Amino acid sequence: xxxxxxxxxxxxxxxxxxxxxxxxxxxxxxxxxxxxxxxxxxxxxxxxxxxxxxxxxxxxxxxxxxxxxxxxxxxxxxxxxxxxxxxxxxxxxxxxxxxxxxxxxxxxxxxxxxxxxxxxxxxxxxxxxxxxxxxxxxxxxxxxxxxxxxxxxxxxxxxxxxxxxxxxxxxxxxxxxxxxxxxxxxxxxxxxxxxxxxxxxxxxxxxxxxxxxxxxxxxxxxxxxxxxxxxxxxxxxxxxxxxxxxxxxxxxxxxxxxxxxxxxxxxxxxxxxxxxxxxxxxxxxxxxxxxxxxxxxxxxxxxxxxxxxxxxxxxxxxxxxxxxxxxxxxxxxxxxxxxxxxxxxxxxxxxxxxxxxxxxxxxxxxxxxxxxxxxxxxxxxxxxxxxxxxxxxxxxxxxxxxxxxxxxxxxxxxxxxxxxxxxxxxxxxxxxxxxxxxxxxxxxxxxxxxxxxxxxxxxxxxxxxxxxxxxxxxxxxxxxxxxxxxxxxxxxxxxxxxxxxxxxxxxxxxxxxxxxxxxxxxxxxxxxxxxxxxxxxxxxxxxxxxxxxxxxxxxxxxxxxxxxxxxxxxxxxxxxxxxxxxxxxxxxxxxxxxxxxxxxxxxxxxxxxxxxxxxxxxxxxxxxxxxxxxxxxxxxxxxx
Numbered sequence: 001x002x003x004x005x006x007x008x009x010x011x012x013x014x015x016x017x018x019x020x021x022x023x024x025x026x027x028x029x030x031x032x033x034x035x036x037x038x039x040x041x042x043x044x045x046x047x048x049x050x051x052x053x054x055x056x057x058x059x060x061x062x063x064x065x066x067x068x069x070x071x072x073x074x075x076x077x078x079x080x081x082x083x084x085x086x087x088x089x090x091x092x093x094x095x096x097x098x099x100x101x102x103x104x105x106x107x108x109x110x111x112x113x114x115x116x117x118x119x120x121x122x123x124x125x126x127x128x129x130x131x132x133x134x135x136x137x138x139x140x141x142x143x144x145x146x147x148x149x150x151x152x153x154x155x156x157x158x159x160x161x162x163x164x165x166x167x168x169x170x171x172x173x174x175x176x177x178x179x180x181x182x183x184x185x186x187x188x189x190x191x192x193x194x195x196x197x198x199x200x201x202x203x204x205x206x207x208x209x210x211x212x213x214x215x216x217x218x219x220x221x222x223x224x225x226x227x228x229x230x231x232x233x234x235x236x237x238x239x240x241x242x243x244x245x246x247x248x249x250x251x252x253x254x255x256x257x258x259x260x261x262x263x264x265x266x267x268x269x270x271x272x273x274x275x276x277x278x279x280x281x282x283x284x285x286x287x288x289x290x291x292x293x294x295x296x297x298x299x300x301x302x303x304x305x306x307x308x309x310x311x312x313x314x315x316x317x318x319x320x321x322x323x324x325x326x327x328x329x330x331x332x333x334x335x336x337x338x339x340x341x342x343x344x345x346x347x348x349x350x351x352x353x354x355x356x357x358x359x360x361x362x363x364x365x366x367x368x369x370x371x372x373x374x375x376x377x378x379x380x381x382x383x384x385x386x387x388x389x390x391x392x393x394x395x396x397x398x399x400x401x402x403x404x405x406x407x408x409x410x411x412x413x414x415x416x417x418x419x420x421x422x423x424x425x426x427x428x429x430x431x432x433x434x435x436x437x438x439x440x441x442x443x444x445x446x447x448x449x450x451x452x453x454x455x456x457x458x459x460x461x462x463x464x465x466x467x468x469x470x471x472x473x474x475x476x477x478x479x480x481x482x483x484x485x486x487x488x489x490x491x492x493x494x495x496x497x498x499x500x501x502x503x504x505x506x507x508x509x510x511x512x513x514x515x516x517x518x519x520x521x522x523x524x525x526x527x528x529x530x531x532x533x534x535x536x537x538x539x540x541x542x543x544x545x546x547x548x549x550x551x552x553x554x555x556x557x558x559x560x561x562x563x564x565x566x567x568x569x570x571x572x573x574x575x576x577x578x579x580x581x582x583x584x585x586x587x588x589x590x591x592x593x594x595x596x597x598x599x600x601x602x603x604x605x606x607x608x609x610x611x612x613x614x615x616x617x618x619x620x621x622x623x624x625x626x627x628x629x630x631x632x633x634x635x636x637x638x639x640x
Contacts, residue, residue: 029261030134031190031199032092038185038202040088041070043081043130043137044439045167048525048592050125051599052438053080059122059167060115062087062102062248074381074449075374080440083132090133092200093187093254098180098217098225101248108214108245111238119168120175120240126593128164128526133185134202135371139268140165141206161267163526165209168238176235178209180217180227181250186257188264203257203264211235217247225249265371269530280514281534288511288541295548299555303633310637325558329639330482332558332630336566339402340410341417345570347395347462348418349620352613354387355380360539363532370528381450385457388415392465399466401474411466415459418616422609423454429605432598475627478635488562495560497568504553505575508545508618512538512576513583520587524603543621546573550622551629558630565626573622577615581607 032038042056057063070083087101102109111119131138139161168177186204213236216228225247227233236246259266310326325332336342359380362368368376395414396407404410426442433441442450493499515531515538522529550573554565584607594600 029201031201032187033197033199034093036092038090038092038133040086040090040131040133040183041083042086043083043132045122045127045129046080046164046526047122047125047127049594049599050596051440051524051594051602052433052436053440054122054127054437055082055439056084056086056129058437058439059119060109060111062109073374073378074446075377075379077374077446078377078381078442079374080438081373082439086131088183088250090183090185090252094252095254096250096252098227098249098251100219100223100225101250108247111244111246113241113243116238116242116244117240119177119238123168123170123175123177123238127167128162129167130164131205131207133183133205135373136202136205136264137163137268138165138183138205138207139163140209161206163268163528165207168211171235175238175240176211177238177246178211179236179246179248180210180212182208182210183250183252184208184255185252186255186259188257188259188261201261201264203259203261204267212249213237214246217249219247219249227251265369268370268528281537284511284514285537285541288507288545291507292544292548295552299551302555303636307633307636324561325555325633326637326639328486328558328561328563329479329634329637331486331563332565332634333477333479334481334485334563335402336564338567339399339404340406340413342566342570343395343399343402343404343410344414344417345616346398346620346623347391347414347466349391349616349623350394351384351387351391351418352617353620354390355383356539356617358383358387360532360536364536368532370530381453385453386461388458388461389465392462392467393469393472394465395462396466396469397472397474398469400470400472401477407466407470408463410470411463414466415462418612419454419458421612423450425605425609429602432601436598475631478631479639486561486563488564489560491560491562495557495562497571500553500568500572501575501578503575504549504572504622505577505579507549508542508576509579509583511541511545513579516580516583517587520584520591523606524587524592542576542618546576546618546621547625549573549575550626554626554630565630566623569626570619570623573626574615574617574619576618577611580614581611584611 042061044053044055045059046053057067064085064087066085068085072081072083076083089099090096142160142162143158165181166178168175170176184206185202186206187200188203190199190201192199212228213234216233217225219225238244238246306324306326359368359376362379363376368379392411392414395410399407399410427447430442430447494503515535518527518531519529521527550569553572554569557565557568584604588594588600588603588607592603594603
């Protein structure tokens with residue numbers, strides 16, 4: 001049985017792996033002829049030490065005669081991208097040895113003390129510059145010898161790429177700026193008929209940044225310059241205490257490549273080790289399926305025995321004293337405290353669940369690849385708004401089941417409780433980012449647009465769903481609730497809520513924590529995240545493990561004759577969110593190099609949002625699994 005399951009899982013994984021180079025629909029390749037201009041644009045400056053992106057011209061780089069910003073989608077704005085044109089003149093398949101960037105040929109750029117100070121600070125904060133050519137981000141090639149045998153060392157270097165290029169570097173407390181960029185662009189020659197002119201497509205964009213002193217760059221009247229010999233040149237120092245003079249220069253080199261246009265993103269996406277991924281996923285799949293098999297068997301066998309005993313007891317005219325979960329049949333469906341808040345939170349959980357499921361599925365099919373910038377974020381925002389109708393429906397029906405009457409207030413609560421908390425935290429964090437003049441701050445018009453989406457799309461849809469959910473027949477509970485509540489016996493220490501949260505969180509968290517590492521790297525270290533096939537599998541494992549743990553916990557609770565399971569199941573099922581929080585703290589301390597207050601605040605603010613959303617998601621999955629389970633078992637026993 002286990003072998004069958006393993007075979008099925010491996011087949012699925014292989015299928016997902018084969019969708020890697022599947023290219024996104026709607027992004028058409030651009031064909032260039034020789035000498036056609038290839039526009040180089042700047043995206044932003046980023047640093048994993050400060051987590052604050054800045055726009056390109058926040059530093060005194062050379063500017064074109066007219067600066068034009070690209071119209072951006074919601075996702076790009078939220079990510080802090082500000083795509084803008086640059087003065088680099090690059091033509092398809094035309095080499096450039098060395099050219100001065102700013103308009104006046106051999107007159108150096110003078111940086112004021114303020115500008116020099118700013119550049120030195122950005123270099124100290126480890127900022128990277130991100131450029132794009134034909135929508136391909138620039139990458140810096142890093143070559144290093146891996147820990148192979150000595151003989152092989154001489155032959156093979158390992159090549160890795162990092163996104164963007166470093167603004168500069170520090171050496172014995174002095175700052176050096178990368179003022180010369182050697183662009184290496186790779187093109188793929190398209191097959192055309194003999195009579196036609198060759199067309200080319202850009203398939204890779206690399207840069208080698210260099211720091212070259214003003215005196216060593218010899219510039220002439222025609223904006224041409226000569227690069228010094230590699231050995232004899234001194235780097236361009238930026239002294240933050242005085243004015244600095246320098247030249248910004250660049251060179252362009254073209255190379256032919258066999259890479260096809262459809263797989264041109266592969267270099268950017270295979271930056272991390274996929275081997276670890278395979279191993280960890282298969283590992284967690286096996287562990288979870290194994291554990292779930294055992295859990296299901298135990299629960300089903302125990303239940304069958306329980307139900308057989310209870311139904312037999314009825315025949316022997318209650319000779320034995322009732323015990324276990326049958327005892328609380330008259331109270332198990334007694335509505336909990338604060339039914340409106342519970343149903344609102346569960347409604348938001350359903351909204352999140354639908355959104356995440358659709359986003360991961362669509363991304364797995366390759367429709368939200370990193371080449372369509374900001375698409376993931378935009379899709380997630382809009383889907384969350386539109387899924388309000390499902391959230392409202394489930395919340396309304398549950399609220400009716402829990403004997404609630406004020407449906408309008410309940411609908412308003414569902415539409416505003418979770419989104420309100422998210423908006424509040426984001427607004428406070430945004431004020432801090434505004435204060436730092438970072439491009440990561442959401443502009444005021446975008447914020448107004450988001451509010452309009454919330455109150456113009458999400459709120460009416462939640463009301464609509466809630467109205468129909470509330471009018472629908474409430475969930476059918478198989479047993480009647482007694483007038484007078486039973487007394488709950490004293491509980492053992494391990495039935496404590498917090499112990500329950502710790503116990504219930506381990507299995508779901510263990511199933512997904514490797515994936516969490518890659519997601520964190522994508523968010524905090526400017527990596528691309530693209531393994532949505534893996535993520536989809538992990539999401540399914542998460543749903544299965546949350547449901548099972550929740551059923552086991554509610555079974556133990558009812559056996560201990562404690563019938564207050566509504567809130568408790570919701571809290572305990574979200575136990576893995578607690579572990580996500582601990583992991584986030586561990587990641588902050590060990591992996592990130594953040595020291596300042598505002599970046600730390602941003603990290604923990606966004607982490608709090610992630611943990612809250614994750615708790616709602618897992619809590620909702622667990623709650624519905626437990627609710628179905630409880631209704632099933634009480635329907636199976638004969639009750640007088």
